[in-house]
Amino acid sequence: MTASATPCFATEGLTKRFPRVTALDDLTVAAGTGVTGLVGANGAGKSTLIKILLGLLPPTSGRASVLGYDTATQGLEIRRAVGYMPEHDCLPPDMSATEFVVHMAQMSGLPRTAARERAADTLRHVGLDEERYRPMGGYSTGMRQRVKLAQALVHDPKLVFLDEPTNGLDPQGRDEMLALIRRIGTEFGISVLVTSHLLGELERVCDHVIVIDGGRLLRSSAIREFTRAEQTIAVEVEEGRQRLAERLTAGGETVVTQGRLLTVQVAADDPGRTYDAVRDAVCDLGLSLLRLEQRRGRIEDVFKEPVA
């Protein structure tokens, strides 16, 4: 990921307390261009963070900026340059998708003719065809999510906030939505901040992942760092698992026994060495190899690791 001069958004000691609950607790985090995932359980403070970044909710303390604009004083500039797809339903049932998206484009300051063109383009990009002329009351969840996405993109923002865009979608709809988000970040050239409580989802589309829990930052790093550090190979042999482990450990590899499996940490500096060592050890000891597979670390492991 390339770090640009002005980050897409940055927060500094951001805290938001409501009368009964602390939604964000001293959060300091920044994200560059590309697709950034914001992961956290329900109630972790994701939606509150988005509202503060839109300049709609004043923080209790701390500061935040979006595209170089201060959220406390330049909310209008921010809202001119970003798009927002809320988590909740927000579509009037008696309007058609076309009418609605045209109207929302006008609300972002596009003249009527430009709004019509952009609405047609955007609806096509999110994959809504003839049904866009029908009242939205009869739409499926998948179609509704697409319209919500279209209204966030129609004014060609520099950055979009997508709050739980895969909510309520079936597996296929989920895949299509994720592919669309990936395209927005790469092909459309629009930076994305996408929230989810499902880690595995974001792993597939994000360049950078921010994990928050209880309003605190758990981890923020590029997706490659997440996975590279976790690169392991799983080895399963019929007998002599103990001997193999001893042999590899003696050879300087990091080996963990997990039930019937041996998990060998791949050397970050020289990955080939680890694979060679496993092959040679199995050969020399004359073991029957049942399984040898590469294991990509998953973001879920962040929660299993002790917090750095």
Added chain:
Amino acid sequence: MTTEPTAVIHDIGYRHYDGVRLGRGRATLALGVQSLRGVFGLGRTARAKIMPLLLAAIMLMPTVVSIGVMALAKQFIMPYPNYAVFMQPVIAVFLAAQSPYLVAPDLRFRVLPLYLSRPLTVTDYVLAKLSALAVALFGLLAVPLTIQFVGELLVDLPGPPHTADYLGALGGAVLHAVLLSSVGIALASFTPRRGLGVAVVIAFYMFTAAVSGIFTGVLISSGRDDLAGWALLLNPFFLVDYAQSAMFGTAPVNTESAPPGIASCLILLAVIAVAVTGVLLRYRKAAS
């Protein structure tokens, strides 16, 4: 016979928008215009057009009758300044039917956060909705008045035309539009349910009209005619009628013991201020 299609659609990929981006003012105007069209059912389903167009047609009926009488009997029967008071039930039904349409769906279907995530502010939103309803109400009153005035000029009754009365009535139409729209939106915005909003607005009108009527009757029968005029002010239409009389010199409908003109003007202003403040506070709360 079918031929091979010659046109092919190419996917030209995503195109960025680098055209003009208008300011907040134009977005507010666009919202206001869309809302105003919606009040009369334009751009909505056929069913949504029935009520406003029916009421608009009813508003024109006295005008048609009045012009007919002027043309045939050469008599002037309907003074312009009394028209709004005369038609108050129709105007009240229009207000009750249409003000919830303007605000309730945005609350119920949670469209409001989408507006507020754009350069539009809460004040812009409220301003657009209030203006749309005020312009609609003004049109509802001003169009029949104007048609009647044109009719009067064409029929050419003996004596000078009632130009001052007509202009005073137009001024009164502005007062009616501003007062009724702010009260209507204030009442309707407290519930996301459109049906309930309709009931609340019509109940408000019936309640104020009834209370005003009862108090006035009781005061007159107990010989306190001096206070009866104050009781009439409870009815928003009589309030505007007195204010219109004070501001534009028209004759009020209720001639008995009118309260001081300045008082009705001040009360009118106070009611508008309270209603608009209420709407703004309500939306500030909804926004956070």
